Amino acid sequence: MSDALLRLEGVNTHIGRYHILHGVDFTVPRGQLTMLLGRNGAGKTTTLRTIMGLWRASKGHIHFNGRDITALPTPDIARAGLAYVPETMGIFDDLTVRENMILAARNGEIDPKRLQWIFGLFPALEKFWTLAAGVLSGGQKQMLAIARAIVEPRDLLLIDEPTKGLAPAIIINMIEAFRELKSTGATILLVEQNFMAAKLLGDSVVVMDDGRIVHRGAMAELAEDHGLQQKLLGLSMDSHQ
Amino acid sequence: MSAAASGADMAVLPKVKTDWLPALLVPLLALAALPLVGSFSAWATLTVAALAMGMMVFLMASGLTLVFGLMDVLNFGHGVFISFGAYVSLIALGPLREWGQSENIWLNVGVLLACSAVAMLVTGILGWAFERIVIRPVYGQHLKQILITMGGMIVAEQMIHVIWGASPITLRLPEGLRGAIVIGDAAMERYRVIAILFGLAVFGLMHLLLNRTKIGLLIRAGVENAEMVESLGYRIRRLFVGVFVAGSALAGLGGVLWAFYRQTLTAGMGMEVNVLIFIVIIIGGLGSVSGCFIGSLLVALIANYTGFLAPKLALFSSIILMVLILLWRPQGLYPVAKR
Secondary structure, three states: OOOEEEEEEEEEEEEOOEEEEEEEEEEEEOOOEEEEEEOOOOOHHHHHHHHOOOOOEEEEEEEEOOEEOOOOOHHHHHHOOEEEEOOOOOOOOOOEHHHHHHHHOOOOOOOHHHHHHHHHHOHHHHHOOOOEHHHOOHHHHHHHHHHHHOOOOOOEEEEEOOOOOOOHHHHHHHHHHHHHHHHOOOEEEEEOOOHHHHHHHOOEEEEEEOOEEEEEEEHHHHHHOHHHHHHHHOOOHHHHO | OOOOOOHHHHOOOOOOOOOOHHHHHHHHHHHHHHHHHOOHHHHHHHHHHHHHHHHHHHHHHHHHHHHHHHHOOOOOOOHHHHHHHHHHHHHHHOOOHHHHHOOOHHHHHHHHHHHHHHHHHHHHHHHHHHHHHHHHHHOOOHHHHHHHHHHHHHHHHHHHHHHHOOOOEEOOOOHHHOOEEEEOOEEEEHHHHHHHHHHHHHHHHHHHHHHHOHHHHHHHHHHHOHHHHHHOOOOHHHHHHHHHHHHHHHHHHHHHHHHHHHOEEOOOHHHHHHHHHHHHHHHHOOOOHHHHHHHHHHHHHHHHHHHHHOHHHHHHHHHHHHHHHHHHOOOOOOOOOOO
């Protein structure tokens, strides 16, 4: 059994007057890819943003690498070893692909070997290296967003819906890239609506509904249990194969 | 290794077009005015005067556009730094009176540089205090920002009255910077040429800083998406304080040049150009330094040409220009991509 790299204990989040997360508890085991699933509005994005300190937990605790990061400012959380790819990708359109990557490298220099590895994962980035990121397609921007998160080794990657709005061919390539990342032993918490991608990638799964955790377990078990999928996610597997 | 880009996705290299059109507006406007002005010498004099004024407005406005772009802060008290910059230049003028009375142009430029250095130092410190006391409590609240920064400006104006008195103070230009350079029939005031060189030098330095350094990269990224910069591990608040201090110091520098240009100091001189500065940064695109530079030159050119051709229109010329630019490009000449 892997030890927990990230642990959420009774996390509540309010946004203005709205109570979004209601006592969220789950762990992300070290070296695994944990899927965070749920219907639209279930609270998945809010969970990631709360972990990053972009929204503050009003109650509960978030432990990362054994350290309580609940009250830390976002830059300190990032420096503790978390990389975040938001749903909107957070690409700086006016900056070049190179500049986007350099910003993510804390000392301002990218390790050439690691860069070659990233180019192997996402060849488009090498081709568009000196171009403004704003001219890239949606798929290429998503590649850049993920490349930026892995430009230096990070303990945990938080990635929000990386396949959203992408063409099927790009999604398949993206799944390949995540498999490659997994093989390096990276720990990933991945929010995903695409159940096919989740099934292929996930080691463990956490399902949310209405700001609460409604299921935790192995991804393989959920993938096998169509009844549970229907109950938790309202999925018809036929449409997701 | 796996390849996460399909062949179709990689097939075409996107074409990047450099948007020269807004920059071309400056020479186009100047050339369009030539037949209307009629005389080449009058046109040359008006154009050089306008470029000098444009550079000074750029110095005063460049900090404000970054402050707004980076943190969405509407600082209506920006004029404070212009007025203070102008007044504190008196501190350097006293000990350097002999240099100012010399006809050696290098000594005169030395006076200007010393005044600028003192003004930038004092307004930089003032900017740091202004950010901590006035701005920080109202982050994210635009209405309160407008009210409190305008209030701050009124208080600062009264402080100028207390320290230097309420009467206007005459400021003499250093001897060597008076008079004009005459080329053919066209007369160009020496001081205006110096102001143009100052403005160009600062624009060049800002361009280098923003495009060739990590701190510049962070500022440009922060203007686009401050939250993402924080998520990458950088403290945007610290960066903002640095930009606010630098912007205040630049306004102080602009204030010094503006004061020597007017040759009169008044506590309200900053407030008087506040509206013009906001017009310039709106025309340029909020958060864009290049846009601010082009906007400043356009506003100054149109003000001078209309002042010569149709003096009654001169007061409204910058507003008319802003309306026309916004009809063409609603986000300004060089819109900054926002989150």
